[in-house]
Amino acid sequence: MLKFQDVYYTYPDGQCVLKGLSLHVPLGKKCALIGHNGCGKTTLFLHANGLLIPDSGEVYWKGKKIDYKQKTLQKWRQEVGIVFQNPEHQLIAPTITEELAFGLHNLRVEKSVINQLLQETMDDFSLHKWRDKPIHHLSLGQKKWLSLASVMIMKPSLLILDEPTAYLDRLQVERFMEKLNDIHQKGVTVFMATHDLDLVFQWADVVFVMHDGQIVMQGKPEEVFVQGERLKQFQIGVPLLAAVWNTLFPNERRIPRSIEEIKARMKV
Protein backbone atom coordinates (compact mmCIF):
# COMPACT_ATOMS: atom_id res chain seq x y z
CA MET A 1 0.00 0.00 0.00
CA LEU A 2 2.70 2.45 1.08
CA LYS A 3 6.25 1.71 0.02
CA PHE A 4 9.55 3.45 0.70
CA GLN A 5 12.57 2.50 -1.33
CA ASP A 6 16.08 3.51 -0.29
CA VAL A 7 14.89 6.83 1.15
CA TYR A 8 17.41 9.38 2.46
CA TYR A 9 16.52 12.56 4.30
CA THR A 10 18.69 15.23 5.93
CA TYR A 11 17.18 18.11 7.94
CA PRO A 12 18.26 21.63 6.94
CA ASP A 13 20.60 21.73 9.97
CA GLY A 14 22.64 18.92 8.36
CA GLN A 15 21.44 15.96 10.45
CA CYS A 16 20.91 12.93 8.23
CA VAL A 17 17.97 11.00 9.75
CA LEU A 18 16.74 8.57 7.08
CA LYS A 19 19.66 6.58 5.70
CA GLY A 20 18.50 4.33 2.88
CA LEU A 21 15.21 3.34 4.49
CA SER A 22 13.08 0.73 2.74
CA LEU A 23 9.68 -0.36 4.02
CA HIS A 24 6.42 -1.77 2.70
CA VAL A 25 3.18 -1.26 4.68
CA PRO A 26 0.86 -4.05 3.51
CA LEU A 27 -2.78 -3.30 2.71
CA GLY A 28 -5.27 -4.09 5.47
CA LYS A 29 -2.74 -4.96 8.19
CA LYS A 30 -2.17 -3.59 11.67
CA CYS A 31 1.47 -2.47 11.57
CA ALA A 32 3.71 -1.26 14.40
CA LEU A 33 6.93 0.72 14.19
CA ILE A 34 9.33 0.44 17.12
CA GLY A 35 12.74 1.97 17.70
CA HIS A 36 14.65 3.93 20.31
CA ASN A 37 14.10 7.66 20.83
CA GLY A 38 15.40 9.74 17.97
CA CYS A 39 15.91 6.87 15.48
CA GLY A 40 13.68 8.68 12.95
CA LYS A 41 10.13 7.30 13.35
CA THR A 42 8.38 10.69 13.21
CA THR A 43 10.60 11.76 10.31
CA LEU A 44 9.54 8.62 8.45
CA PHE A 45 5.85 9.40 9.10
CA LEU A 46 6.32 12.94 7.78
CA HIS A 47 7.33 11.30 4.48
CA ALA A 48 4.17 9.15 4.43
CA ASN A 49 1.96 11.89 2.99
CA GLY A 50 4.46 14.31 1.57
CA LEU A 51 4.91 16.68 4.53
CA LEU A 52 8.62 16.01 3.94
CA ILE A 53 10.15 15.12 0.58
CA PRO A 54 13.06 12.65 0.39
CA ASP A 55 16.47 13.90 -0.76
CA SER A 56 16.75 10.65 -2.69
CA GLY A 57 14.90 7.35 -2.99
CA GLU A 58 11.29 6.69 -3.93
CA VAL A 59 7.94 6.64 -2.20
CA TYR A 60 5.05 4.66 -3.72
CA TRP A 61 1.38 4.96 -2.82
CA LYS A 62 -0.90 2.14 -4.01
CA GLY A 63 1.73 1.05 -6.51
CA LYS A 64 2.30 4.51 -8.04
CA LYS A 65 5.51 6.47 -7.58
CA ILE A 66 4.77 9.81 -5.90
CA ASP A 67 5.59 12.75 -8.18
CA TYR A 68 5.02 15.46 -5.50
CA LYS A 69 2.79 17.54 -7.81
CA GLN A 70 0.18 19.65 -5.98
CA LYS A 71 -2.74 17.53 -7.21
CA THR A 72 -1.05 14.26 -6.17
CA LEU A 73 -0.21 15.67 -2.74
CA GLN A 74 -3.75 16.86 -2.11
CA LYS A 75 -5.27 13.45 -2.90
CA TRP A 76 -2.53 11.56 -1.02
CA ARG A 77 -2.98 13.69 2.12
CA GLN A 78 -6.68 12.94 2.13
CA GLU A 79 -6.00 9.19 1.85
CA VAL A 80 -3.24 9.05 4.48
CA GLY A 81 -4.29 10.48 7.83
CA ILE A 82 -1.69 11.16 10.53
CA VAL A 83 -2.42 11.52 14.24
CA PHE A 84 0.64 13.21 15.74
CA GLN A 85 2.06 12.45 19.17
CA ASN A 86 1.16 15.78 20.73
CA PRO A 87 -2.44 16.86 20.01
CA GLU A 88 -1.45 20.45 20.83
CA HIS A 89 0.52 20.41 17.56
CA GLN A 90 -2.42 18.98 15.60
CA LEU A 91 -5.50 20.91 16.70
CA ILE A 92 -5.72 24.41 15.30
CA ALA A 93 -9.35 25.58 15.44
CA PRO A 94 -11.06 27.11 18.52
CA THR A 95 -14.09 24.78 18.57
CA ILE A 96 -14.70 21.09 17.97
CA THR A 97 -16.99 21.65 14.98
CA GLU A 98 -14.53 24.00 13.29
CA GLU A 99 -11.69 21.57 13.97
CA LEU A 100 -13.54 18.64 12.47
CA ALA A 101 -14.63 20.64 9.41
CA PHE A 102 -11.21 22.25 8.78
CA GLY A 103 -9.78 19.68 6.33
CA LEU A 104 -13.11 19.32 4.52
CA HIS A 105 -13.35 23.10 3.97
CA ASN A 106 -9.81 23.04 2.57
CA LEU A 107 -10.88 20.39 0.08
CA ARG A 108 -13.88 22.59 -0.81
CA VAL A 109 -16.34 19.84 0.10
CA GLU A 110 -20.01 20.90 -0.29
CA LYS A 111 -21.62 22.36 2.83
CA SER A 112 -24.40 19.75 3.00
CA VAL A 113 -21.82 16.92 2.80
CA ILE A 114 -19.70 18.60 5.50
CA ASN A 115 -22.74 18.82 7.77
CA GLN A 116 -23.56 15.17 7.22
CA LEU A 117 -19.95 14.07 7.91
CA LEU A 118 -19.87 16.28 11.01
CA GLN A 119 -23.01 14.64 12.35
CA GLU A 120 -21.70 11.12 11.60
CA THR A 121 -18.33 11.80 13.23
CA MET A 122 -19.83 13.50 16.29
CA ASP A 123 -22.01 10.39 16.75
CA ASP A 124 -19.23 7.92 16.02
CA PHE A 125 -16.80 9.54 18.49
CA SER A 126 -19.48 10.56 21.03
CA LEU A 127 -18.40 14.19 20.77
CA HIS A 128 -21.79 15.83 21.38
CA LYS A 129 -21.10 16.24 25.09
CA TRP A 130 -18.06 18.45 24.38
CA ARG A 131 -19.67 20.27 21.51
CA ASP A 132 -19.75 23.71 23.15
CA LYS A 133 -16.43 23.47 24.95
CA PRO A 134 -13.53 25.50 23.61
CA ILE A 135 -10.80 23.05 22.58
CA HIS A 136 -8.28 24.57 24.98
CA HIS A 137 -10.52 23.44 27.87
CA LEU A 138 -10.28 19.76 26.87
CA SER A 139 -7.86 17.44 28.69
CA LEU A 140 -4.87 16.06 26.79
CA GLY A 141 -6.59 12.64 26.48
CA GLN A 142 -9.74 14.31 25.12
CA LYS A 143 -7.63 16.31 22.66
CA LYS A 144 -6.02 13.06 21.47
CA TRP A 145 -9.49 11.57 20.90
CA LEU A 146 -10.52 14.68 18.96
CA SER A 147 -7.31 14.49 16.86
CA LEU A 148 -8.29 10.96 15.86
CA ALA A 149 -11.83 12.09 15.00
CA SER A 150 -10.54 15.04 12.95
CA VAL A 151 -8.34 12.68 10.93
CA MET A 152 -11.05 10.02 10.48
CA ILE A 153 -13.63 12.52 9.18
CA MET A 154 -11.49 12.68 6.01
CA LYS A 155 -12.05 8.92 5.48
CA PRO A 156 -8.39 7.94 4.99
CA SER A 157 -7.49 4.44 3.81
CA LEU A 158 -4.22 4.48 5.80
CA LEU A 159 -4.22 5.76 9.38
CA ILE A 160 -0.83 6.59 10.88
CA LEU A 161 -0.44 7.25 14.59
CA ASP A 162 2.67 8.52 16.36
CA GLU A 163 2.70 7.28 19.97
CA PRO A 164 -1.13 7.17 20.21
CA THR A 165 -1.20 5.99 23.82
CA ALA A 166 1.12 8.71 25.17
CA TYR A 167 -0.73 10.95 27.68
CA LEU A 168 -3.58 8.41 28.09
CA ASP A 169 -4.54 6.59 31.30
CA ARG A 170 -5.29 2.85 31.28
CA LEU A 171 -9.01 3.22 30.57
CA GLN A 172 -8.38 5.79 27.86
CA VAL A 173 -5.83 3.42 26.25
CA GLU A 174 -8.44 0.63 26.22
CA ARG A 175 -11.06 2.89 24.68
CA PHE A 176 -8.59 4.26 22.12
CA MET A 177 -7.43 0.76 21.10
CA GLU A 178 -11.03 -0.46 20.83
CA LYS A 179 -11.69 2.42 18.46
CA LEU A 180 -8.57 1.63 16.42
CA ASN A 181 -9.65 -1.99 16.08
CA ASP A 182 -13.09 -0.83 15.00
CA ILE A 183 -11.52 1.51 12.41
CA HIS A 184 -9.29 -1.34 11.18
CA GLN A 185 -12.25 -3.72 10.87
CA LYS A 186 -13.97 -1.21 8.63
CA GLY A 187 -11.08 -1.65 6.16
CA VAL A 188 -8.51 0.99 7.16
CA THR A 189 -4.83 -0.03 7.28
CA VAL A 190 -3.28 1.13 10.57
CA PHE A 191 0.41 1.97 11.12
CA MET A 192 1.50 3.11 14.56
CA ALA A 193 4.77 4.03 16.26
CA THR A 194 4.90 3.16 19.91
CA HIS A 195 7.27 2.38 22.77
CA ASP A 196 4.65 0.11 24.38
CA LEU A 197 5.98 -3.33 23.44
CA ASP A 198 3.24 -5.24 25.30
CA LEU A 199 0.71 -3.37 23.20
CA VAL A 200 2.62 -4.21 19.99
CA PHE A 201 2.79 -7.89 20.92
CA GLN A 202 -0.91 -8.06 21.60
CA TRP A 203 -2.13 -5.88 18.73
CA ALA A 204 0.12 -5.88 15.65
CA ASP A 205 0.09 -8.16 12.61
CA VAL A 206 3.49 -6.86 11.49
CA VAL A 207 6.31 -5.14 13.43
CA PHE A 208 9.01 -2.98 11.86
CA VAL A 209 12.13 -2.31 13.91
CA MET A 210 13.87 0.96 13.10
CA HIS A 211 17.43 1.83 14.03
CA ASP A 212 19.54 4.77 12.96
CA GLY A 213 17.37 5.72 10.00
CA GLN A 214 16.80 2.23 8.59
CA ILE A 215 14.43 -0.71 9.02
CA VAL A 216 16.62 -3.41 10.50
CA MET A 217 14.09 -6.13 11.35
CA GLN A 218 10.51 -6.91 10.43
CA GLY A 219 8.00 -9.71 10.81
CA LYS A 220 5.19 -11.03 12.99
CA PRO A 221 5.52 -9.99 16.66
CA GLU A 222 5.89 -13.62 17.78
CA GLU A 223 8.88 -14.01 15.43
CA VAL A 224 10.52 -10.62 16.07
CA PHE A 225 10.32 -10.65 19.87
CA VAL A 226 11.84 -14.11 20.14
CA GLN A 227 15.10 -12.42 19.04
CA GLY A 228 15.77 -10.67 22.34
CA GLU A 229 19.56 -10.49 21.96
CA ARG A 230 19.34 -8.92 18.50
CA LEU A 231 16.76 -6.36 19.71
CA LYS A 232 19.08 -5.44 22.58
CA GLN A 233 21.68 -4.32 19.99
CA PHE A 234 19.11 -1.78 18.79
CA GLN A 235 18.36 -0.64 22.37
CA ILE A 236 14.94 -2.29 22.34
CA GLY A 237 13.59 -4.69 24.94
CA VAL A 238 10.89 -7.32 24.58
CA PRO A 239 7.31 -7.54 25.91
CA LEU A 240 6.88 -9.08 29.36
CA LEU A 241 5.44 -12.34 28.03
CA ALA A 242 8.30 -12.65 25.53
CA ALA A 243 10.87 -12.07 28.29
CA VAL A 244 9.38 -14.90 30.35
CA TRP A 245 9.01 -17.18 27.32
CA ASN A 246 12.53 -16.52 26.02
CA THR A 247 13.92 -17.42 29.47
CA LEU A 248 11.88 -20.60 29.78
CA PHE A 249 12.38 -21.73 26.19
CA PRO A 250 15.60 -20.14 24.85
CA ASN A 251 15.62 -22.23 21.66
CA GLU A 252 12.10 -21.45 20.42
CA ARG A 253 11.59 -19.67 17.10
CA ARG A 254 8.28 -18.03 18.01
CA ILE A 255 6.31 -16.98 21.05
CA PRO A 256 2.70 -18.08 21.50
CA ARG A 257 0.21 -15.22 21.31
CA SER A 258 -2.85 -16.76 22.94
CA ILE A 259 -3.56 -18.47 26.26
CA GLU A 260 -4.72 -21.56 24.31
CA GLU A 261 -1.36 -21.76 22.54
CA ILE A 262 0.56 -21.31 25.80
CA LYS A 263 -1.50 -24.02 27.49
CA ALA A 264 -0.99 -26.40 24.58
CA ARG A 265 2.76 -25.72 24.51
CA MET A 266 3.10 -26.20 28.28
CA LYS A 267 0.69 -29.16 28.29
CA VAL A 268 -1.58 -27.75 31.03
Ligand SMILES: Nc1ncnc2c1ncn2[C@@H]1O[C@H](COP(=O)(O)OP(=O)(O)OP(=O)(O)O)[C@@H](O)[C@H]1O
Ligand atom coordinates in the same frame (compact mmCIF):
# COMPACT_ATOMS: atom_id res chain seq x y z
N1 LIG B 1 12.88 19.79 12.32
C1 LIG B 1 14.02 19.17 12.65
N2 LIG B 1 15.21 19.74 12.39
C2 LIG B 1 16.36 19.13 12.71
N3 LIG B 1 16.45 17.93 13.31
C3 LIG B 1 15.29 17.31 13.60
C4 LIG B 1 14.02 17.89 13.30
N4 LIG B 1 13.05 17.04 13.69
C5 LIG B 1 13.68 15.98 14.23
N5 LIG B 1 15.02 16.14 14.18
C6 LIG B 1 16.05 15.20 14.64
O1 LIG B 1 15.91 13.99 13.89
C7 LIG B 1 16.18 12.86 14.72
C8 LIG B 1 15.00 11.90 14.60
O2 LIG B 1 13.85 12.53 15.17
P1 LIG B 1 12.43 11.82 15.12
O3 LIG B 1 11.49 12.71 15.84
O4 LIG B 1 12.11 11.46 13.73
O5 LIG B 1 12.72 10.50 15.99
P2 LIG B 1 11.70 9.50 16.69
O6 LIG B 1 12.20 8.14 16.43
O7 LIG B 1 10.30 9.81 16.28
O8 LIG B 1 11.88 9.87 18.24
P3 LIG B 1 10.87 9.62 19.48
O9 LIG B 1 10.76 8.15 19.70
O10 LIG B 1 11.58 10.33 20.60
O11 LIG B 1 9.54 10.29 19.11
C9 LIG B 1 16.40 13.39 16.14
O12 LIG B 1 17.79 13.41 16.39
C10 LIG B 1 15.84 14.80 16.09
O13 LIG B 1 16.54 15.65 16.95
